[in-house]
Amino acid sequence: MRRVSVDIGGTFTDCSLVWDDRYVEAKSLTTHQNLALGFNASLKIAYEQLGLTLEEVMREVDSVRYATTLGTNALIERRGPRVGLLVTAGFEAMVPLSRGRGYGEGLPDRQRRDLPMAQRPEPLVPVQMIVGVRERVAETGEILMPVDAEDVRAQVRKLVDNGVQAFVVSLVNAVVQPEHELLVEEIIREEFPEQLLGSAPIVLSHQVGGRKGEYARTSSAILDAFLHNAMYHGLSTLELNLRDNGYRKPMLVIHNSGGMAQLNSTDALQTIHSGPVAGINASEHLAVEADLGNVVCTDMGGTSFDIGLVVKGGVKFYDFNPVIGRWLVNIPMVHLVTLGAGGGSIARFDRLRRAVAVGPESAGSDPGPACYNRGGRYPTVTDADLALGYLLADRYADGSIPLNERRATRALEKEVGEPMDTDALGAAKLIRQKIDNDMANGIAQELRVRGYEPRHFTILAYGGNGPLHACGIANVLGVSRVMVPPFSSIFSAIGAGNMDQLHFHERSLYLSLYDSNTRKIFEDFDSFNALVEELEQKGRDDLMRQGVAPAAIKHRLELDMRYGNQLAQTAVVVSKNRLETADDLMEVLAAFSKDYGRRYGEGSQAPEAGIRINTIRVATYSSMSTLKFADILPKEADLAPAPAATHHKECHFVGHDGAMKTAFHDLADLSFGSVVEAPAVVISPSTTYLVEPGWRLKIGRHGAALFERAE
Known part of the structure; x- marks a missing residue:
């Protein structure tokens, strides 16, 4: 097996390169202006570790797979074309009314219950861009009123005069009888051929979603049209980059359904949350091979914290009517909960509650946390972790991002310490406690609403910051076992490489x-x-x-x-x-x-x-060939005390006064079965394992490890 898998996140671009029986992981900062640059940088780090050239890799890999947040970011930033919507006459108010529930969809429970302050999202399709066409199909598929072609032409001209850049056609009962939607598409292309109107996409609702439910189906088609340009141009740039580098096979794109397809068989809507879904897919595979039982998947990256469930037997949960952003859609999607909690989440003083708030705003990769020394002025979770002593300034991201502790301290003091009447260290502890509580509460809510208790689950902690916060989250939940999967910092990229x-x-x-x-x-x-x-x-x-x-x-x-x-x-x-x-x-x-x-x-x-x-x-x-995750954790007979640490440092921990002498180990110096006692930090090129007081860490293969409470 020779395979390249990439997960393009909001902060880092993760790359997994599998070359026969050798597995390599690499990370680089995401280049939002041109995703291909970040991909090239991370791939170069990977193939140079194997002593290969770019030409060798592009010529001999069996596939290149992408998971990306490009669509998610475009939706958040509202970067999309002016969409025009054609519906059955009489249904023009369907989208603005949004079933009378549009004010609450996509909001936390507390805000959803606050009716006096409820605000609907800014519409993706303004009211003046919605037109009705005379036609009608019965729920049985019988045509009650044929399409009035002249009426369609008049409505299309109206949309063009209003500056339409993408068409959505969503007619009543089109999933039963799509003939009218296809006819409207034909009329649009006749009236405004591509040489006149340009490459304005035409999205037919019955081709996006096959279920009844006019509002959810229409929302799905609108989102697909809104994201089309960003996804088409972004992913096409990545594919052209592969062509320029000698790769001749089709590029594969990860879908939020838990599978993948070639770019020409991918709808823009299917790419939303594809990166985190790839991580859940890898968790499902790991849960089966390592016989972990019930698993809660937690991916803490630089921007977000994603939660998914895999119950015993490797069964994923699906949402068949998920909410994407603030809109209900009807595409099958692996169930996922996303919190604005990552290493780059910005901390601030909440004047109303006189407490620390963290996220959902993120410093991203540019400028990044204050300690990145790239112009960031606000404190983040990474700044707090640096101030508490867990990160080594010259070893972060394998030394590729030198950290500036002085800038982190200044940001912590100014934005949190002074309003809370504490110093930078106290501010860092408050931020650490807040972010761990937020993530633990998100996990507890997700499990208990489905009738599960957290203590009956093994937590998988992955992403660049997962092993750094694993013990803190488990302390809040009362969980006694947390597993760090192999290649944890790029685990979602590993999942992309395992998909069918x-x-x-x-x-x-x-x-x-x-x-x-x-x-x-x-x-x-x-x-x-x-x-x-x-x-x-x-x-x-x-x-x-x-x-x-x-x-x-x-x-x-x-x-x-x-x-x-x-x-x-x-x-x-x-x-x-x-x-x-x-x-x-x-x-x-x-x-x-x-x-x-x-x-x-x-x-x-x-x-x-x-x-x-x-x-x-x-x-x-x-089905395609997959990586093997069996026998990655040590058994009792494999365990032995870790060798003495060559470096010690004073670190501070939530719930403990004063500094504690903490051992620092290099993961490369620890053999399979090594047991690291607390307090300790284990450093790898792509992540940091923090063993908090009361815990121990058992080292497995490929960076896998098991946190367990010390007796």
Whole structure:
């Protein structure tokens, strides 16, 4: 296996280079003005460690894979074209009304409940850019009113006069009968061919989302159109960069569905949060191979802190109606919670509460934390960690970013210390305590809302800052075991290298498997199987277009099921992709009952209300070779005390008065099975392991390690 995988984050660009049985990790600062520069810098660090040249790598790797926050950043910064929306006449207010809930979606619970202060997000499509066209399709797909072509032309001209740069077409019931959306697209291209209007994208809602729900489907299409230019130009630049360097294979892009595809088979919306999702994918793989049981994935980078869950058996949680930014969409996406808590999160004095607040604003990579000495004036979590003694100024990021402790101290004193009547050290402790509490509370809320207790989970701490804050988070949660995965600082990039090519296709329907009124079960297996075959064929076409052999293509059938008209809906993975007998149907009902009981409590099942399917979904994928994570942690027989540290330094810890003499170890000097006692710091080229008082650290392979409470 020879593979390059890259995760482009808000602060760092992480690169994983696998060359046969050798694994190399590298990091460089993200170059937002041209992502290719940061990629080239991190890749150069990686291949030089192996004594290779760029030409050798580009000629012989089997794939280059990208996970990126480019779309996320474009959405945050509102960098997008002027979008025009064409809807069925009479539905022009659908997006502005946003189901009457748009003021709260994407906000924390506390702000969502504050109705008097509620503010809707600034719309991506202004009201004057929404037009209605005369047409109508029934929910059965019957055409009630044909498209009025002249009316469409008039509305398109109106949008062009208003400066439209991207078109979205979202007509009622288009997922059942897409003929009218396709006809509107044809009229737009006839009226304004590319040589007149330029490369204005036309996004059809039924091609972005296959489920009913006009608002969520329309929002999905709007976001896709809004992000199209940023993603197209950004990723095209990366692909051209590969071509210039001699790489001739298609570039692969990570999707937030947990899979990947070539650039020409990727929608802009599918790239949102693709980096953190790649980390969850790697966690799923690790949980299975290392038999970790229940795992909570935590990725603390420079800008954000991402939380995901993998329960025993390697099962990820999906959101089928996720909220991206402030907008509800209906694309399948691996469940993820993101907090504005990273090494670059800016700390400040909250005058209202007379306390320290940290994030969500981040110093990013430019100018970065004050200690980076690149013009940053505000204190960050990294400045606090430096002031507390955990970071060595000349060893940070393998010495590529020399830290200025004097600038960190000045920023801490001015922005936090003086308002809180404390010195820089006291300010650093307050920042450290606040950020660890925020992250621990985010984990606890995510677990308990799903009926889990944190102490029943192993925390995976990765990202550049994960091992540095692992013990602090675990102390707040009462967790006694935290694992640092192999290649922890670039773990999301490792996940990108482990993904399969994958596409989801789905269809909304109302299908009663058990009618409680007539007490009859579903019998029309032929129509059900025909719909599944149609969705499988779409997925098959997607992968074959990307060069995947038909024999390598597999399908997984999922059904969104509910009891009667309950709002609680469960996605059930079906063992067989076809229903042929009543026994097959009963197997599906039994799987639904078991999953429902596990989620909501045994005995809560309500078959007397009827059982129905709302969505049929087919995941089409092609499995690829993966990295091996087995036997990366030491067993009891492998354990031995770590060699004596060659360097000691005074460090300060939350909850402890005064300085504590702390041992500093180099990870390269520690062998497999070494046990590091607290207090200690273990330094590697890309991350820092902090062993706080009351803990010990067991060293594994490839940078993997296990934090455990000392007896």
